[in-house]
Amino acid sequence: MSRLRGRMVIAQGGGPTAVINQSLVGAVLESRKFPDITDVWGALHGVRGIVNETFVSLSEATTHNLERVAQTPSSALGSTRDKPDAEYCHRIFNVFRKHDVRYFFYIGGNDSSDTVRIVNEQADQEGYELRAIHIPKTVDNDLPVNDHCPGYPSAARFVTCAISGVNADNNALSGVYIAVIMGRHAGWLTAAAALARKHDDDGPHLVYVPERQFSIDRYLGDIDRVYQQHGRCIVALSEGVWATRNEKGKEIPLAADLMSKAGREPQVDAHGNIQLSGGALADELADIVQKRLNIKRVRSDTFGYLQRSFPGVVSSIDACEAREVGEKAAHYACRHNVDGSVVIKRIGNYAVKYELARLTDIAAKTRRLPDEYINADGNHVSDAFCNYLRPLLGDDLPCLERLSAPVARVG
Amino acid sequence: MSRLRGRMVIAQGGGPTAVINQSLVGAVLESRKFPDITDVWGALHGVRGIVNETFVSLSEATTHNLERVAQTPSSALGSTRDKPDAEYCHRIFNVFRKHDVRYFFYIGGNDSSDTVRIVNEQADQEGYELRAIHIPKTVDNDLPVNDHCPGYPSAARFVTCAISGVNADNNALSGVYIAVIMGRHAGWLTAAAALARKHDDDGPHLVYVPERQFSIDRYLGDIDRVYQQHGRCIVALSEGVWATRNEKGKEIPLAADLMSKAGREPQVDAHGNIQLSGGALADELADIVQKRLNIKRVRSDTFGYLQRSFPGVVSSIDACEAREVGEKAAHYACRHNVDGSVVIKRIGNYAVKYELARLTDIAAKTRRLPDEYINADGNHVSDAFCNYLRPLLGDDLPCLERLSAPVARVG
Numbered sequence: 001m002s003r004l005r006g007r008m009v010i011a012q013g014g015g016p017t018a019v020i021n022q023s024l025v026g027a028v029l030e031s032r033k034f035p036d037i038t039d040v041w042g043a044l045h046g047v048r049g050i051v052n053e054t055f056v057s058l059s060e061a062t063t064h065n066l067e068r069v070a071q072t073p074s075s076a077l078g079s080t081r082d083k084p085d086a087e088y089c090h091r092i093f094n095v096f097r098k099h100d101v102r103y104f105f106y107i108g109g110n111d112s113s114d115t116v117r118i119v120n121e122q123a124d125q126e127g128y129e130l131r132a133i134h135i136p137k138t139v140d141n142d143l144p145v146n147d148h149c150p151g152y153p154s155a156a157r158f159v160t161c162a163i164s165g166v167n168a169d170n171n172a173l174s175g176v177y178i179a180v181i182m183g184r185h186a187g188w189l190t191a192a193a194a195l196a197r198k199h200d201d202d203g204p205h206l207v208y209v210p211e212r213q214f215s216i217d218r219y220l221g222d223i224d225r226v227y228q229q230h231g232r233c234i235v236a237l238s239e240g241v242w243a244t245r246n247e248k249g250k251e252i253p254l255a256a257d258l259m260s261k262a263g264r265e266p267q268v269d270a271h272g273n274i275q276l277s278g279g280a281l282a283d284e285l286a287d288i289v290q291k292r293l294n295i296k297r298v299r300s301d302t303f304g305y306l307q308r309s310f311p312g313v314v315s316s317i318d319a320c321e322a323r324e325v326g327e328k329a330a331h332y333a334c335r336h337n338v339d340g341s342v343v344i345k346r347i348g349n350y351a352v353k354y355e356l357a358r359l360t361d362i363a364a365k366t367r368r369l370p371d372e373y374i375n376a377d378g379n380h381v382s383d384a385f386c387n388y389l390r391p392l393l394g395d396d397l398p399c400l401e402r403l404s405a406p407v408a409r410v411g
Numbered sequence: 412m413s414r415l416r417g418r419m420v421i422a423q424g425g426g427p428t429a430v431i432n433q434s435l436v437g438a439v440l441e442s443r444k445f446p447d448i449t450d451v452w453g454a455l456h457g458v459r460g461i462v463n464e465t466f467v468s469l470s471e472a473t474t475h476n477l478e479r480v481a482q483t484p485s486s487a488l489g490s491t492r493d494k495p496d497a498e499y500c501h502r503i504f505n506v507f508r509k510h511d512v513r514y515f516f517y518i519g520g521n522d523s524s525d526t527v528r529i530v531n532e533q534a535d536q537e538g539y540e541l542r543a544i545h546i547p548k549t550v551d552n553d554l555p556v557n558d559h560c561p562g563y564p565s566a567a568r569f570v571t572c573a574i575s576g577v578n579a580d581n582n583a584l585s586g587v588y589i590a591v592i593m594g595r596h597a598g599w600l601t602a603a604a605a606l607a608r609k610h611d612d613d614g615p616h617l618v619y620v621p622e623r624q625f626s627i628d629r630y631l632g633d634i635d636r637v638y639q640q641h642g643r644c645i646v647a648l649s650e651g652v653w654a655t656r657n658e659k660g661k662e663i664p665l666a667a668d669l670m671s672k673a674g675r676e677p678q679v680d681a682h683g684n685i686q687l688s689g690g691a692l693a694d695e696l697a698d699i700v701q702k703r704l705n706i707k708r709v710r711s712d713t714f715g716y717l718q719r720s721f722p723g724v725v726s727s728i729d730a731c732e733a734r735e736v737g738e739k740a741a742h743y744a745c746r747h748n749v750d751g752s753v754v755i756k757r758i759g760n761y762a763v764k765y766e767l768a769r770l771t772d773i774a775a776k777t778r779r780l781p782d783e784y785i786n787a788d789g790n791h792v793s794d795a796f797c798n799y800l801r802p803l804l805g806d807d808l809p810c811l812e813r814l815s816a817p818v819a820r821v822g
Binding site: 069397408 | 423426427450452453456464465466467468469471472473476477479480482483484485486487488489490491492510572573575576577579580582583584588688689690691693694697710711712713714715716717719720721722723724808809810811812813814815816817818819821
């Protein structure tokens with residue numbers, strides 16, 4: 001197959017991350033070097049920008065502007081939650097044909113990779129030559145094949161820093177503190193709380209992830225035990241924890257359950273995901289501790305949207321890798337003339353290499369925390385998980401130090 | 412009055428901040444230089460540590476340890492919400508006499524300054540020579556006389572960064588976003604959201620503070636107007652906003668009202684403050700927008716405890732000034748041999764000087780946002796406020812840049 005000549009279109013899908021623009025800028029700057037790419041277009045608001053033909057000419061963005069955009073969190077081109085079906089993909093494909101688009105890069109998570117797969121298959125069926133590359137990003141870290149996904153290390157750094165600050169706060173004014181952290185089906189981000197521990201009595205003392213069934217009674221028993229021992233307790237818990245299944249065996253998130261009971265209608269997006277945001281879960285889990293364990297000072301926070309796009313809380317490793325997966329997309333498409341999903345493989349401790357996986361191996365699949373990353377009691381993570389995450393958090397983690405001073409003799 | 416010779420006791424009271432340990436370390440290192448101070452003791456958990464006689468010998472902490480503690484958020488000595496009455500202060504005073512304590516430094520907010528005042532008055536009455544200094548700190552920024560309070564600039568930086576990230580997120584996936592920010596009686600911290608604006612259409616589009624009565628109808632009208640104009644809307648709102656007064660004319664926080672309706676009992680601390688934390692206010696304010704304005708994507712977050720002790724999100728100005736008010740406490744007590752509260756005065760744009768105010772001018776008083784910092788409609792802050800806050804946020808604010816690329820011609 002000879003190298004293709006024509007336009008390139010790049011877009012961003014799904015939830016923003018702190019480093020998704022690094023991938024955008026890596027792909028754009030690298031693509032602009034290839035003479036076969038006649039134009040680099042950005043589609044506004046993901047696939048919707050393609051069918052609406054709302055494009056900006058990234059060939060005409062200055063490198064200075066792009067380099068500053070790369071440091072900016074969230075999706076500079078805008079995003080979408082649209083989930084294209086075959087008909088939608090056909091419209092995408094028609095726009096590509098109309099504008100002689102021969103390269104399509106889509107930066108996104110599970111659903112976005114599925115979009116790339118369908119568009120790519122359609123092009124094959126119609127004999128239209130197109131290079132289609134999925135560039136990974138997700139704070140959820142749940143794409144298969146990858147060691148980890150760009151966006152996750154920075155979100156994990158936010159969670160680690162937040163919990164270490166909260167731990168210092170809770171050490172000064174003791175009580176029970178419950179943090180509700182993003183993670184619908186997988187506990188990767190919640191597990192990052194564990195890296196906040198430095199001393200043996202530091203929080204989080206308990207970590208609950210959606211990979212294990214949640215039980216209020218075990219939760220209360222766990223907190224009671226920790227509180228007896230330390231006089232305080234910090235809990236990190238995924239928004240997606242579930243205690244029951246419906247008649248079809250589907251896990252029902254506790255948060256959705258509570259929203260229904262409170263008379264709120266949880267929203268459901270095009271991908272069938274129930275909205276889990278809001279503070280009801282944290283409030284309820286604090287309230288039950290206060291009432292059932294009779295502990296006076298019980299506080300809770302829902303980390304919410306802050307954890308995925310907080311400016312300045314970025315893992316240096318993540319920023320580099322996000323940039324590189326963008327650049328590699330250009331190499332695979334323009335030099336190697338192949339389609340697929342760029343993946344990160346870990347080699348050594350710590351280094352990575354990039355490979356191209358088949359779109360069918362990535363698309364619409366979810367990777368949950370493996371068993372060896374969760375402790376036997378299902379209420380914390382393992383050392384293996386901490387070893388996995390530590391290098392990803394990047395350089396210059398904030399200093400947290402306790403006073404080291406002898407007790408004064410007052411007798 | 413000759414210079415006093417004896418022990419020094421330092422303690423920390425109230426809610427932690429990101430820089431309160433800078434003040435601790437500034438005071439400790441500077442005090443250790445004065446030969447008249449025979450010992451530097453830290454009381455654990457504020458005034459409670461004094462009456463319980465739980466002290467650590469800070470004369471024996473290494474400078475390396477102290478310098479690292481200075482960079483650590485939250486109160487390294489532990490804190491307390493105890494509000495000493497005359498009897499409690501008498502016990503404090505007795506412990507001081509027992510251990511020949513001649514210098515007392517207390518780092519805290521409104522209530523802590525009142526404690527220093529009472530202890531000082533008691534010493535006067537009993538003819539016991541004691542130098543008592545209040546060192547200011549509060550994320551609420553509501554101490555009188557001061558231009559601003561240590562701890563506030565870093566918390567303000569957190570809020571500014573958070574809202575600028577959320578603004579970028581909301582620009583990518585549009586909708587209505589409501590942030591509930593700390594501030595019981597004063598809107599200083601909520602107002603900091605305004606510094607996130609760079610472009611005319613950036614959020615926050617609306618800012619509500621407890622200095623103005625809140626009305627759900629005006630709130631909905633404001634959001635409707637912004638949403639019509641921009642297709643999205645970001646709201647920053649103080650946890651302490653109130654819509655009604657009780658029969659005694661006291662403002663009843665909306666959050667406390669909602670907690671009661673939800674069957675939760677809001678806690679009341681020793682200072683008579685009702686607990687405002689929890690997600691109910693944010694949930695309710697999002698729900699009402701969704702239902703009454705029929706807007707699909709409405710999200711809300713309660714910033715909660717993250718905003719006061721997030722490691723690494725520190726204003727460089729704040730860190731310096733917090734350090735200096737600690738050092739100045741030692742100078743006023745040891746060199747000038749006087750009592751009072753260290754205050755920050757702004758001179759020029761931007762520089763400060765430190766003075767010593769009378770404890771009675773600071774103690775238990777609250778400074779709210781002045782009228783000129785709030786806009787005429789009571790739904791945003793003024794340019795004067797932005798000019799006031801900008802230098803306090805410190806150096807190296809994160810970069811947030813939009814793509815600057817021409818629309819591609821598709822016709």
